[in-house]
Amino acid sequence: MPRLSTVTRRAALIGAGAIAATSTLPAVAKAPFGGPIRTTVRRFRLGAFEITTISDGLRNGGGLHPVFGGNTTAEEVAALVTANNLPPASSTFYFTPTVVNTGDQVVLFDTGNGARGRPDVGNTRARLADTGIAPEDVDVVVLTHMHPDHIGGMTEDGEAAFPNARYVTGAAEYDFWSADDRLSGPMQGNAQLVRANVVPFADRMTFVDPGQALVPGIEAVDARGHTPGHLAFHIESEGRRLMITADTANHFVVALQRPDWHLRFDADKEMAAQARRRVFGMIAADRIPFIGYHMPSPSIGFVEARGDGFVYVPETYQFNL
Numbered sequence: 505m506p507r508l509s510t511v512t513r514r515a516a517l518i519g520a521g522a523i524a525a526t527s528t529l530p531a532v533a534k535a536p537f538g539g540p541i542r543t544t545v546r547r548f549r550l551g552a553f554e555i556t557t558i559s560d561g562l563r564n565g566g567g568l569h570p571v572f573g574g575n576t577t578a579e580e581v582a583a584l585v586t587a588n589n590l591p592p593a594s595s596t597f598y599f600t601p602t603v604v605n606t607g608d609q610v611v612l613f614d615t616g617n618g619a620r621g622r623p624d625v626g627n628t629r630a631r632l633a634d635t636g637i638a639p640e641d642v643d644v645v646v647l648t649h650m651h652p653d654h655i656g657g658m659t660e661d662g663e664a665a666f667p668n669a670r671y672v673t674g675a676a677e678y679d680f681w682s683a684d685d686r687l688s689g690p691m692q693g694n695a696q697l698v699r700a701n702v703v704p705f706a707d708r709m710t711f712v713d714p715g716q717a718l719v720p721g722i723e724a725v726d727a728r729g730h731t732p733g734h735l736a737f738h739i740e741s742e743g744r745r746l747m748i749t750a751d752t753a754n755h756f757v758v759a760l761q762r763p764d765w766h767l768r769f770d771a772d773k774e775m776a777a778q779a780r781r782r783v784f785g786m787i788a789a790d791r792i793p794f795i796g797y798h799m800p801s802p803s804i805g806f807v808e809a810r811g812d813g814f815v816y817v818p819e820t821y822q823f824n825l
């Protein structure tokens with residue numbers, strides 16, 4: 505029986521800890537700390553489809569301003585972040601490719617950062633294999649857009665990372681990044697990566713416009729602004745719907761609650777803000793779930809329209825039913 509008189513009020517409140525703290529038995533159950541464990545995959549059914557989100561990894565950084573909210577003050581951004589129980593001077597960025605297995609085809613949306621980002625990120629291919637989907641099993645690789653964190657995993661050791669896949673992307677996106685005059689100037693680093701990781705697969709690539717289906721049940725949605733040909737995707741099976749929003753919003757608090765705040769990585773900041781309002785306005789009105797590439801893992805949630813923007817509501821058990 506623990507000697508309760510020696511138990512502090514705080515220890516009593518934490519129950520089992522109180523017993524451990526006052527036990528006179530020798531400690532035989534010590535275990536070394538194993539370090540943080542995080543969610544890396546989430547798999548669920550959507551109608552007849554099976555959907556898996558895969559964490560490519562994560563990166564820690566500093567405060568969000570001025571990368572986010574470049575058209576407002578650091579104080580405004582810090583105040584919103586603090587009001588949402590987030591630290592004002594640090595942040596974590598998530599990278600989340602998605603697999604939609606339609607039963608007929610395995611469709612992978614974006615490929616992660618690839619080897620160039622390891623060890624923090626670049627884990628998509630390995631984690632996909634852990635779920636039972638070998639790289640050879642991927643039938644279609646969709647590139648929502650061609651920023652490095654989405655195309656870095658197209659190759660592995662100079663070879664196709666998904667050797668049996670065909671590729672789908674937006675024509676405007678491909679034309680923009682593959683243009684010769686992009687190879688010098690402010691976008692040359694990204695354009696050179698496109699030249700190395702995307703252009704070699706052009707002969708196996710098809711282009712979709714907003715409104716077009718790439719396989720039955722998966723349709724491209726206009727989300728231009730982040731990049732010139734950035735696409736979201738609407739998924740529907742047996743009446744169940746979901747949006748893959750890619751980089752339409754890049755932070756679950758500031759980009760959704762303040763959709764008009766600028767993001768440094770948005771090529772056309774006003775068009776990107778319009779895309780946020782349009783895409784998340786539809787998601788909120790139709791009450792459908794979405795997967796956002798940079799939402800916190802496992803990156804699935806809902807939004808509610810509130811005030812001048814949207815509030816993120818992470819998925820809980822909606823897909824268990």
Ligand SMILES: [Zn+2]
Nearest residue numbers: 651653751797
């Ligand atoms: Zn991104």
